[in-house]
Amino acid sequence: MIADLLFRVRALFRRGAVEAEMEDELRFHRERQLAKLVNSGMSAAEARRRVQMDFGGLDQVREECRDARGARLIEIAAQDLRYGFRVLRKSPGFTVVALLTLAIGIGANTAIFSVLYGVLLRPLPYSDASRLIVMNETTPKVGLVSVSIPNFLDWRAQSHSFAGMAAVNDVGFNLSGLNGPPENVTGEAVSPNFLSLLGAHPFLGRDFYPAEEKPGAAPVVLLSYQLWQSHFGADRNVMGRTVTLDGRAFTIIGVLPPEFRWLQKVDVLEPIGTWAAGNSGYSERGERGDTVVIGRLAAGVSLARARAEMEGIASRLATAWPATNDQCGVALQPVRDVFVSGIRESLMVLFRAVTFVLLIACANVANLFLMRGVNRAREMTLRVAIGASRRRIVAQMLAESFILTIFGGLAGIALAAAAVQGIAALIPADVLAGATVELNGPAFLFTATVVILAAFLFGMLPALNATRTGAHAKLREGGRTSSMGGGQSRWRSALVMAEVSMALVLLVGAGLMMKSLYRLLSVDPGIRTERVVTMQLSLRTAQYDKNPAILNFWQGLLDRVRVLPGVQAVALASGVPLMDDHWRTDILIEGMALPKPGSFPHPDVHIVSPGYFDALGVRLLRGRVFTGTDNETSPRVALINARLAREYFGTADPVGRRFMFGHESSKQHPPRWVTIEGVVGDTKMYGLENPSRLEVYIPFRQLVTGSMRLVVKSAVDPAALVPAVRRAVASIDKDQPVFGVVTMQQVVRESVFARRITFIVLGWFSAIALLLAAIGIYGVISYSVAQRTQEIGIRMALGARPGAVLRLIMGEGAKLVGAGVVIGLVASLGLSRLIGSLLFSTSAADPGAFAAVTATLVLIAAVASAIPARRTLRVDPMATLRWE
Amino acid sequence: MAIDLPQGTLDLLILRTLALEPQHGWGISERLQQTSSDQLRIQQGSLYPALHRLERRGWIKARWGASENNRRAKYYELTKTGRRQLELEKDAWQRLTAAVAQVLADLP
Numbered sequence: 001m002i003a004d005l006l007f008r009v010r011a012l013f014r015r016g017a018v019e020a021e022m023e024d025e026l027r028f029h030r031e032r033q034l035a036k037l038v039n040s041g042m043s044a045a046e047a048r049r050r051v052q053m054d055f056g057g058l059d060q061v062r063e064e065c066r067d068a069r070g071a072r073l074i075e076i077a078a079q080d081l082r083y084g085f086r087v088l089r090k091s092p093g094f095t096v097v098a099l100l101t102l103a104i105g106i107g108a109n110t111a112i113f114s115v116l117y118g119v120l121l122r123p124l125p126y127s128d129a130s131r132l133i134v135m136n137e138t139t140p141k142v143g144l145v146s147v148s149i150p151n152f153l154d155w156r157a158q159s160h161s162f163a164g165m166a167a168v169n170d171v172g173f174n175l176s177g178l179n180g181p182p183e184n185v186t187g188e189a190v191s192p193n194f195l196s197l198l199g200a201h202p203f204l205g206r207d208f209y210p211a212e213e214k215p216g217a218a219p220v221v222l223l224s225y226q227l228w229q230s231h232f233g234a235d236r237n238v239m240g241r242t243v244t245l246d247g248r249a250f251t252i253i254g255v256l257p258p259e260f261r262w263l264q265k266v267d268v269l270e271p272i273g274t275w276a277a278g279n280s281g282y283s284e285r286g287e288r289g290d291t292v293v294i295g296r297l298a299a300g301v302s303l304a305r306a307r308a309e310m311e312g313i314a315s316r317l318a319t320a321w322p323a324t325n326d327q328c329g330v331a332l333q334p335v336r337d338v339f340v341s342g343i344r345e346s347l348m349v350l351f352r353a354v355t356f357v358l359l360i361a362c363a364n365v366a367n368l369f370l371m372r373g374v375n376r377a378r379e380m381t382l383r384v385a386i387g388a389s390r391r392r393i394v395a396q397m398l399a400e401s402f403i404l405t406i407f408g409g410l411a412g413i414a415l416a417a418a419a420v421q422g423i424a425a426l427i428p429a430d431v432l433a434g435a436t437v438e439l440n441g442p443a444f445l446f447t448a449t450v451v452i453l454a455a456f457l458f459g460m461l462p463a464l465n466a467t468r469t470g471a472h473a474k475l476r477e478g479g480r481t482s483s484m485g486g487g488q489s490r491w492r493s494a495l496v497m498a499e500v501s502m503a504l505v506l507l508v509g510a511g512l513m514m515k516s517l518y519r520l521l522s523v524d525p526g527i528r529t530e531r532v533v534t535m536q537l538s539l540r541t542a543q544y545d546k547n548p549a550i551l552n553f554w555q556g557l558l559d560r561v562r563v564l565p566g567v568q569a570v571a572l573a574s575g576v577p578l579m580d581d582h583w584r585t586d587i588l589i590e591g592m593a594l595p596k597p598g599s600f601p602h603p604d605v606h607i608v609s610p611g612y613f614d615a616l617g618v619r620l621l622r623g624r625v626f627t628g629t630d631n632e633t634s635p636r637v638a639l640i641n642a643r644l645a646r647e648y649f650g651t652a653d654p655v656g657r658r659f660m661f662g663h664e665s666s667k668q669h670p671p672r673w674v675t676i677e678g679v680v681g682d683t684k685m686y687g688l689e690n691p692s693r694l695e696v697y698i699p700f701r702q703l704v705t706g707s708m709r710l711v712v713k714s715a716v717d718p719a720a721l722v723p724a725v726r727r728a729v730a731s732i733d734k735d736q737p738v739f740g741v742v743t744m745q746q747v748v749r750e751s752v753f754a755r756r757i758t759f760i761v762l763g764w765f766s767a768i769a770l771l772l773a774a775i776g777i778y779g780v781i782s783y784s785v786a787q788r789t790q791e792i793g794i795r796m797a798l799g800a801r802p803g804a805v806l807r808l809i810m811g812e813g814a815k816l817v818g819a820g821v822v823i824g825l826v827a828s829l830g831l832s833r834l835i836g837s838l839l840f841s842t843s844a845a846d847p848g849a850f851a852a853v854t855a856t857l858v859l860i861a862a863v864a865s866a867i868p869a870r871r872t873l874r875v876d877p878m879a880t881l882r883w884e
Numbered sequence: 885m886a887i888d889l890p891q892g893t894l895d896l897l898i899l900r901t902l903a904l905e906p907q908h909g910w911g912i913s914e915r916l917q918q919t920s921s922d923q924l925r926i927q928q929g930s931l932y933p934a935l936h937r938l939e940r941r942g943w944i945k946a947r948w949g950a951s952e953n954n955r956r957a958k959y960y961e962l963t964k965t966g967r968r969q970l971e972l973e974k975d976a977w978q979r980l981t982a983a984v985a986q987v988l989a990d991l992p
Contacts, residue, residue, distance in 0.1 A: 007940050025909060025958045026932065028951070032910040033928070056929030064933035069940055 007069070022065055030055060076392075080399035087400060094372055095404070097775070098365045102408025102454065104768055105361025107415030110439070110447045112354040112761075114420045116347050117446075118437035119427070120340050125259040127199025128296075132335040133162075133306065134263075135293040137314070137328050141602045142584065144331055146288040149272075149281060151317060151325070155293065158313050161306035162295035166191035167272055169281075170264055170290035174540055176735045177244035178231055184538065184739035185227065185245070185267035189275030197296050204228075205239045205254020208271045215282055217273030221250040225258040227267045247541035247735075250274075261434030263292070263338060286324035294335065307332045323663065327598030342431045346758040349835050350765075353509060356502045357765050358450065362458040363495045363502075364772045365404070369397075369462035370492050371783055394463040401459025409451040413439065416447075426757040428750045465491065492783075493816055496776045500820025500861065501827060503769035507853035508828040509835060510766040513759035515849050516840040520752055526683035526692065527577050528617030529744035531568075532711060533718035534576055536740035537729065539706035550704050551632070553732060558609060560728040561712060566721055569713040571611035572700055575604070576709050576744070577683040578751040583607075587696065589648055590658040590673065600663060603644055603694035604685055607703050613680060615713045616744075621645075623655040623678025630699040636674045637702070641695035645679045654679060659696075674698075687751055689840050709740075718743050758838055770857065773820075774864040781813050782868030789875055797877040805872045813865030821854060889926055894934050896977055897924075899962065899970040902944060906961035908951060909935060935960060943969050 030051050037047035055061070088095045126132060136144045137151065147155075149167060156165045169189040176182040188194075192208035195201065203225055212220065221243060223232065232238050232252075242249040245268070256269065276282035281289040297306055310330045318325040337344075373380075380393060417439055424437040537557075544550050554572055561570045575581030586600035610626040612618065621642055630637050638659070645654045658673040682692035700708070714721050722741055729738050749756065785792075792805055832844040842849070889897075901912050901919075912935075913928050938944045943966030951957035962970070 004940060004942070021958065022932075022936075024956065028908065028955060028957050029910045029913075029928065029932075031955075032951075054928045056927050058929070061929040061932055064930075065936045068933040068937035 018069070022062065026058070026061065077395075077399070080396045081403065083396065084400040084403045088403060091372065094368055098368050098404050099408050099411060101361045101364050101368075101772060101775075102405055103411035103415055104772075105358040106405070106409045106412030106447060106450055106454065107419065108354050108357050108412075108765065108768070109450050110412055110416035110443055111419035111423060112347075112350050113446045114416065114439050114443040115423050115427075115437050116351050117440075117442050118424075119343060119432065119435045120347060121442075122435065124336060124339065125200065125257070125261060126335070129335060131297045132198065133295050133297060133303065133332050134335050134338045135295060135310065136331045136333075137288060138331050139329075139598065139602075140327050141598075147291045147293050148285050148288050148324070149276075149291060150283065150285040151328075152291065152293050154317055155310065155313055155330075158316075159295075159306075159309055161298055161301045161309045163298045164193055164197045165293055165295040166194040166197050168194060168262070168292050168294055169272060169275060171270065171275060172538060172540075173245035173268065174247070174538065174735065174737050175231075175243070175245060175267075176247070176737075180231075182735045182737040184536070184737045186264060187224075187266045187268035187270065188262065188264070189270050189272045192271050192273075194269070194294070197294065200257060200260055202254035203257040204236060205252070207254070208269075212271035212273045214273045215276035217271050217277075219245075219248060219250040219274050220253045220271065221245070222254045222256055222269040223252060224256050224260065224267050228255045247543070263433055264430065265434065285321055303332060303334070322597045324597075326596060339433055339435075342754060343427060343757075345837055346754045349509070349758055349838065350761050352834065353506055353762055353765050356506055357768055358454065359457075360499050360502050360769050360772045362454050363499045364776050365401075366458035366461050367492055367495050367776055367779055369401070369458065370465060370495075371779060373462050373465060394460075397463035398455065398459045401455045401463075405451045405455040405459075408454075409447055413444070413447060416443075423757070423761060426753065426760060428753055431753065461491065492780055496773070496780050496816050497820040497823065499769075499773040499776045500817055500857070501824035503766065503773040504821060504824025504853065504857055505828045505831055506762065506766035506769045507857060508824075508832055508850060510759065510762040511849040511853040512832055512835060512839055512842055512844065512846060513755060513762055515846060516838065516842045517752065517755050517759045519842060520688050520755060520840045521748070523684070523688040525577055525688060525748065526618060526681050527744070529748055531714045531716070531718050532616065532744040533714065533722060534709045534711045534740075534742060534744065534747075535722070535725065535738050536709050537707070537736065537738055539736070541735070544706055547704055550706050551701060553736075554609070554700060554708065556732050557710065557729065558611070560731065561710065561725055564721060564724050564728065566714050566716045567712060568715050569611050569615035571615040571711045572609040572708040573612050573711055574607040574705055574708055575685065576616070576711060576747075577685050578687065578747050579709075580686060581709070582685065585661055586663060587659045587661055588663055590660075592648070597663065601644070601648060601694055603640075603696045605661075605703075606695060606697045607700050607705050607708070608697050609700045612697075612711065615711045616683075618683060619681035621679045621681060622653065623676070625678060625680070626697075626699045631701040634702075636672065637677045637699065638674045639678045639680050639697040640676055641680055641682045641692065643682050643692055644694040644696065647694070688748075710738075755838055755840065758835070766853075770860055773857075774860050777813055777816065777861050777864040778868060780816065781809065781865040782871070784812055785809060785868050785871050792872050792875050793877040793879070796875060802873045805875075806869055809869040809872055810862075810865055813861065813869070817858060817861040817865075821857065824857075825850065825854065887923060887925065889924055893977070894926065894930065895938060896970070896973045898931075898934060898938060899943065899966060899973065902960055902962045903967065903970055906949075906959045908957040908959050910957075912960070938966070942966070 033051045033054065034047050037050055038044060042050065123129065135147065135155070137147050139145055147167070149169075152165070152167045156162075159165070167190065170186070171189050172184055172186050174182055175185045190208075192210050192212045195207050201207065202222060205222070208220070208222075211217070223238070223243075228234060228238065232241075235241075238252050239254060241252050243252055244250075250268075250270070256266070260266065272282075279289075281287045281291075295306075297303065307330075310332060314325075314328060314330040318328055383393060384390070420437060420439060424432070427437075539550055539553055544553065558570055558572065561567060574583060583605050584602055585605055586602050588594075588600060606612075608626070610628060610630070613620060613625045622645075623639070625639065626637070640654060648654075649657065654676045655678060657676050659676070660671050660673050680697065683695065684690070684692055685695075686693070710725065712718060712721055712725065726738050729736055788809075795805060796802070828850070829845055836844050897916055898912060901907060901915050904915075907915065909931055913926060913931055916924060916926060935944070935946075939946055939960070943963060944960045945963050946958050946960050948956055949959045
């Protein structure tokens with residue numbers, strides 16, 4: 001089979017050589033025959049005549065040889081392609097419209113597939129990633145929470161479902177001492193078996209030793225490949241050198257492989273033993289910091305079985321340690337699901353939607369072909385009449401559609417290259433989690449498949465159609481008034497109807513998403529986001545170990561930034577809304593009945609400077625906000641949010657009431673009561689769509705933390721203030737990095753990214769669909785007008801009013817659009833449930849959205865049919881009658 | 885009077901001839917003439933399309949070599965699959981002729 005093909009291909013491409021060989025062979029034969037005859041005594045002339053007679057017609061032999069060599073089949077294909085090119089060049093308008101349509105359809109598909117592949121499908125750089133399970137603890141009040149290290153150690157000791165388990169704890173460092181400004185790097189403190197559990201190996205150097213799990217392990221670090229490239233000049237002898245993290249010298253022991261990625265950006269990995277020293281989180285069962293556990297399922301163990309075992313262990317721990325583990329469960333998720341949790345749904349919706357775009361594009365091109373087929377009916381008829389087989393004509397028309405799709409596909413890839421970057425830019429970096437989105441091999445393979453499918457989709461129908469009617473019928477139809485048969489116009493109407501209905505489905509999707517996004521963005525986050533920029537500072541070096549140093553830094557920063565030109569307000573906060581920053585802890589309100597250990601009020605605690613409420617516009621509802629006199633020597637005070645006031649104080653005034661952190665059982669002597677001084681409005685810490693939680697605010701001088709966000713409200717563009725703020729920080733401590741610089745409006749935008757990306761891309765798709773459907777309608781109506789010119793002329797000659805004629809033609813369009821709309825609405829009702837989980841306070845059958853998009857579509861359709869229909873007004877009855 | 889070759893038998897005769905030794909087109913035609921005692925008449929031109937077809941099917945393969953009079957000539961030889969094909973066709977042909985002969989003998 002392959003040999004046969006190679007033989008044919010050689011016959012085609014090395015045609016010169018093959019022909020020459022054939023000539024040599026045939027000449028050799030004739031010369032030998034001639035020599036033989038002459039030797040037997042024949043005269044030269046007679047011999048030549050005999051040779052010719054015996055041999056037969058030379059040209060015919062040559063042709064038969066070529067046929068026998070099988071070059072014909074491919075030659076015919078080449079001929080079809082050449083002819084196809086010629087035909088397409090002769091009708092540039094048709095070709096350009098078809099190419100553009102296909103380029104858009106194919107390009108959109110390639111772009112979405114590339115994103116889908118990069119984010120959802122590309123294998124994770126771990127071996128057998130489907131067996132890797134990420135584990136969290138759960139509490140009834142919050143849901144998923146981090147794992148406490150003592151619990152992890154018990155899980156590991158007691159479970160049998162896993163071949164291995166590792167703790168992975170998010171860390172951040174101030175990286176300084178290299179050439180360049182100080183910067184913040186992120187990474188993980190991990191159990192030493194972390195990499196081997198994933199099936200990853202250092203690119204250079206060594207993995208962690210098991211002994212490096214013990215608290216107090218020497219500071220060693222693995223660098224990410226990227227950090228090694230950018231900060232260490234890709235020096236292969238980097239092992240043994242030290243790097244300064246948080247002012248401490250870490251010995252570099254190796255470099256991670258280039259493709260390595262984890263749920264958060266990893267610049268460095270340290271062993272958990274290094275991190276444990278000086279971190280109470282390592283030994284306190286009640287501290288759930290930033291740790292997840294990764295496990296590899298043991299051979300033959302299903303996720304369900306592992307889950308059952310882990311739930312048993314968690315409930316045993318809850319009984320054994322009620323103070324810290326009451327009502328705590330465990331959640332197991334495949335690692336792939338955790339990577340894509342934020343975006344999978346949007347991408348699946350868009351992938352389905354983009355199929356519609358392609359189908360509409362194909363329908364449109366098929367329509368163009370059908371329309372052109374009418375003009376070429378005579379050509380086809382003639383070809384059939386002089387003996388072309390049906391197969392041959394179909395093949396020839398398919399060649400044309402292949403040329404179109406291949407070039408459309410190439411143009412589509414160019415479009416996709418641009419679109420992919422645009423779409424990827426809509427996804428926040430932490431959601432991408434190191435996924436690279438690009439046009440690559442799988443994407444091209446996908447595109448090639450789409451191209452072939454598309455070529456058949458829109459090529460087959462017109463091709464079969466063109467050859468369907470018998471030759472006689474068409475020849476009889478005569479030249480000038482050759483018109484589309486009933487069958488063809490039915491096909492074209494069906495295609496336009498399908499386009500209209502699919503366009504409507506996309507429009508409904510976009511409409512519902514728009515409404516959801518609008519509703520979501522109208523949700524009050526409890527803060528004013530205009531002209532506010534925030535940035536993170538973490539005081540982690542040794543000089544900030546002692547308390548006054550931290551407060552002095554914060555106070556100095558506030559003082560210096562406040563006087564910068566353009567600054568309206570400045571504040572510090574341990575967390576700001578919509579950024580998932582959090583520190584939560586149980587509180588006990590004075591006088592409340594002692595609840596079960598797991599049922600204490602569990603608010604988010606925000607440590608803030610007095611200006612916070614002013615800078616972010618958090619409303620004061622009762623009492624007072626903090627002032628400069630709420631300091632380390634004054635009585636301990638707090639503010640609570642409206643929800644906490646409502647749930648725990650009802651209608652009573654909470655101002656003046658007291659609470660304490662932790663449980664009564666933790667018996668502080670004497671109890672350190674905190675007095676509530678005021679009530680402020682709820683803020684949305686965890687996304688606009690989620691309800692506000694309980695919140696407590698503490699003045700930053702009474703509960704000191706080294707990690708804060710600076711919040712700056714500006715009179716001008718807030719981003720313009722950032723360099724001056726950086727200089728202010730450097731003037732206090734030149735080794736202190738400032739990172740995570742973001743305006744609050746960006747924060748809001750990123751918090752709704754999943755709906756935003758769905759809306760934006762779906763919006764583009766439906767605009768394209770609308771345009772293509774309009775072109776389809778326009779085509780059908782203008783063709784109909786052209787075909788019926790004569791009829792219209794007669795009608796007008798008999799006294800029909802122009803308005804009536806216009807209505808007649810418009811009615812034709814209205815019927816198509818009406819049918820399409822009905823089909824589309826029914827389909828939308830079924831399909832819009834697919835985006836149900838992305839909708840926000842909008843029903844999947846929202847009548848407003850349905851009505852609005854239907855009206856839009858009908859309006860566009862009316863315009864698309866009115867433009868060609870108006871041509872009937874210019875019909876001169878006399879001219880059309882004379883024409884016949 | 886030489887007889888015309890029945891449809892489809894030329895391939896069999898070519899394969900049979902090449903089973904003896906590699907040969908060029910003219911040589912094949914000479915050999916056929918001799919071994920059939922000039923009984924078969926082959927339009928010499930029709931030999932070549934047949935050779936090219938057999939080559940494409942992979943039953944014979946060609947290489948250029950020097951002929952007996954030291955000219956460059958295209959020699960064909962049987963391939964392994966060609967040899968198998970020859971056996972198959974020989975068998976089919978023998979069964980055909982035997983069957984035809986039997987029918988003819990039975991008729992009065």
